[in-house]
Amino acid sequence: MAQETQFVLNSFSFLIWGVLIMWMCAGFTMLESGSVRTKNASVICLKNVGLYAIAGLTFYLVGYNLMYVGVDNLIGGFRIFYGTSAEEQALLGGDAAAAAAVLENGNSVMSDWFFQMVFVATTSSIVSGTLAERVRLWSFFVFVAVLTAFIYPVVGAWTWGGGWLDQLGFQDFAGSTIVHSTGGWAALAGAIIVGARHGKYREDGSIKPTPPSNVPVVTLGIFILWMGWFAFNGGSQLALSGVVDAVAISNILVNTNLAACGGFIAAIALSRPIFGRTDLLASLNGAIAGLVAITAGPDIVDHYWAIIIGAVGGSICTLGMKMLERLRIDDVVGAISAHLFAGIWGTLAVCIVAGGNLLVQVVGILAVGAFVFSASMLTWVVIRKLMGVRVTLDVERHGQDVVELGIEAYPEFVVLQDPDL
């Protein structure tokens, strides 16, 4: 292929995959707003639009350079007011001689930026789901700013940015650990600091059921995420510049789909013995967990292994949802099970199935976990100190929508009152 054609296709594929990954934010929003009580559905919507807006700015202002530019071992640099390279500006200004220098980069500078930016938001979306219905709106936004400006970029610098984990040979193709476990650890820290929803875990040891309030909307969210994952994993090939990329991306999309299928089937089958019924939310989460699990190595496992990796991921998610209930850790949408537990599994599975250094994988999982969990704990504690993290019992009773936004999500529908609050 001509070098210019490669450049165009590399850049274009970053952008079109990036647009589909941005769309995953809508998927998380639908999944979460359909899962919460109706009285908190507006706030979770605003949190999700807000986190995408904040992540887009912080990653531009701080995160991108920390993650990618001048990373030595631990962290990159700091620069504001950046953008296209001088060569690209010259080219756009009409200096055709600059084209050669531009082409050297393989893709346009900001197409890569765009692709990396949409990944950040995913990490934050995981947190919003777990902490729904009791974390304060503006406290959550502050956490998102820290997560997307610092915590995620540091993990990214260690790995995709070329830092110490990358140099050790840590394998995580599209981010089972780097994106999904990072989000999961941040969510877990938040769940511990913020605490469970009032009344979720009763004094008699029983658990208050909190089924989704709007199932079609939850299901839409699952489809959006499944769709967007093709871009998430396929785009992580980071190029479309020849026959190797085309073959690799094709295999990636097929494996991504098979793993999701496997995750769904395993979870729906397991849900009956574990939850006593064909459980819709566990089944749907199983598909997500299958997707998370394959994300560490969709390019190098055989197709039948993708089914198995996904199925194990779906099973782990179902079991994890049950385990977190036992531990009285309140995760509204099951995000910790689907993203953290299945993410750990996926990071190990790629190595078990396709070869590599399992010890390095374990080191990566532990290092990222230790860093993200402790940094998140610290952040949550500081936020609690400065502005509080949790709404009052009265807000929980009346709903965040009415108190924090002055509206209801469905103001015209007659809603059943929650007898426990």
Added chain:
Amino acid sequence: MAQETQFVLNSFSFLIWGVLIMWMCAGFTMLESGSVRTKNASVICLKNVGLYAIAGLTFYLVGYNLMYVGVDNLIGGFRIFYGTSAEEQALLGGDAAAAAAVLENGNSVMSDWFFQMVFVATTSSIVSGTLAERVRLWSFFVFVAVLTAFIYPVVGAWTWGGGWLDQLGFQDFAGSTIVHSTGGWAALAGAIIVGARHGKYREDGSIKPTPPSNVPVVTLGIFILWMGWFAFNGGSQLALSGVVDAVAISNILVNTNLAACGGFIAAIALSRPIFGRTDLLASLNGAIAGLVAITAGPDIVDHYWAIIIGAVGGSICTLGMKMLERLRIDDVVGAISAHLFAGIWGTLAVCIVAGGNLLVQVVGILAVGAFVFSASMLTWVVIRKLMGVRVTLDVERHGQDVVELGIEAYPEFVVLQDPDL
């Protein structure tokens, strides 16, 4: 164009169109979950995610090879544990010499697989809509497995796989018959075996109105389907390797859109005399029927003919919905009218408008109809024998959601009771 550029673009277009066709599953889900009673909305969501997961696995394990590999006249072969070709594996393994052999194929092996796989799910989605609110969850899943592993692949082998209908010269560009009528026949067989919803056709001859329960969600489904259809028809050019493909796909997308416009306008105009009012569901179905009708030949008809083919499709759909009511065949979303009736029309229309052998088209329509209908009848009867196909009257009364899943789709909203059950 360079051969490698052609390969990359062919593969990439299969994938990106395929992602948009997968998205149509979300469209069917929204259309259906917004059309059913709220008490059955969760189950229809789970059915639709499940059918996509099942179709993805059965088509991998059985269907694809039956449909495409080694088809003589009637059917292909059987093989498991397949994937990328040996040449592609060698190339990915670093053997650059394998590139020439890989390029020979024109596109990556699994990009074609991915594109074909997403078509299968569409066929199943048609069935789920017709049979909503009374077919049992697991019985439906078993039918989907048979449909996607055997019934659809046999039809596909006869036609796109190069079998006897293809050799006769049967024209069906993107599947008015092969996909949509196949789904429609399977749905019709199911509707006959499973029977109408209790109370739908009253003893006094009147019909119980069952309008959509959530119109915005239905409308969202229509937009998703309309959007996905551009990929469904455009991608069926099966290549993006040069000027001919680019011109053809452009015409295809324009015709696809004009036919949908024509179908909508005709249906909304006809709905008033036929149903006594501007009928929302009939109008929206008219757009779908226009899309189905153009699907057999979007590449070869002139643009004004596309409008007319779509308009006739929309009219047939509206009349068909009325006719099925008269025949007391209960089709919850009008899928038989939109997909089967308009699919037959489209398969004839391409030949009437653009030339070809009308007799062959009739033979194809009848052969596919006879095979799919009888195979589906047989499958439904066997399922009925083995595990039952229909929920009890009590389940119909309380809703499938509560009984089969233990949840409600909208548990917090106060819902009007159905006085007839």
Added chain:
Amino acid sequence: MAQETQFVLNSFSFLIWGVLIMWMCAGFTMLESGSVRTKNASVICLKNVGLYAIAGLTFYLVGYNLMYVGVDNLIGGFRIFYGTSAEEQALLGGDAAAAAAVLENGNSVMSDWFFQMVFVATTSSIVSGTLAERVRLWSFFVFVAVLTAFIYPVVGAWTWGGGWLDQLGFQDFAGSTIVHSTGGWAALAGAIIVGARHGKYREDGSIKPTPPSNVPVVTLGIFILWMGWFAFNGGSQLALSGVVDAVAISNILVNTNLAACGGFIAAIALSRPIFGRTDLLASLNGAIAGLVAITAGPDIVDHYWAIIIGAVGGSICTLGMKMLERLRIDDVVGAISAHLFAGIWGTLAVCIVAGGNLLVQVVGILAVGAFVFSASMLTWVVIRKLMGVRVTLDVERHGQDVVELGIEAYPEFVVLQDPDL
């Protein structure tokens, strides 16, 4: 790059961006159907599907040629039954010698048509939001036909079609004025002629609050619009034929995203002092306004300017919503503020930030405003004369859904009665 590769990529990018822009219709539909009272949600859905169907036909039959073919200064020509060029038909018919002439055009004829067609619908969608809940269904459809066949194409002929404003040097890359302000002016004219919803502005000077009836659906609409805007602006580069296009489109997508982020953040921050609370709808509209504002020049402003342009756009929108309330102009979704006010700002901003003739920008804004507003006023007045524009008070009371369509959007949910009607 080879000429044929350029042709293929130019055409393909028109199509794939076009599909994503068509998807914005679904975004407007969700935004609007979630914003209206539940009793009018079905009609607004049907209006939106209908406007896309109508726009697709009128732009084919009349609008496209008026806008683009043979434009001298004011307006193009009139032709029906057009389509692919003679060269393209020859090529598709097997005449390989025609390829050279086809390639001369740079892209396939109908890929450009498709891309232009989806822009038209956006303009109409703006109108439907403002006038929701009281404009009659068929009167609205007639207005859409006039807007898409004549009014928008005339504006387009002056500018993108090469007419007098283009010759003056008017800058409006993707349509802050041409698309968004045009829609906004048409909506404003309609709001004046049709009048406010009954009871919205009370005799005591207070304003009846009419918050969204379904917030998750509104939020989904915002995400769809944000997503589609990448295509709206990125596709307006009108080519993907080399390194310059790839670099430009990358910058465009980044600026588009940053402006939306800036618009959201500014609006959510401003909403508290202006509306007395963190206002969800104002915040979401702020993102839209940021997108509208950057649309006039996403290709030529620096990234930090994109943030600022978007933030100012979001602020203007928030203030505009308050101002229109004071003027007692009833805009159900805030479309006039988001599209007209922010569109004017964006058209000025591109010139302020990136250079150009500010006077020409003002002339363009005024000329388009004067033409669209007066032509729309005339059209609305004629429609009022011929068939009426406004539903009766009784229809407002019972809802358009029941009276105009004979259905309800959510027939099973128990709905609170509006005490004011």
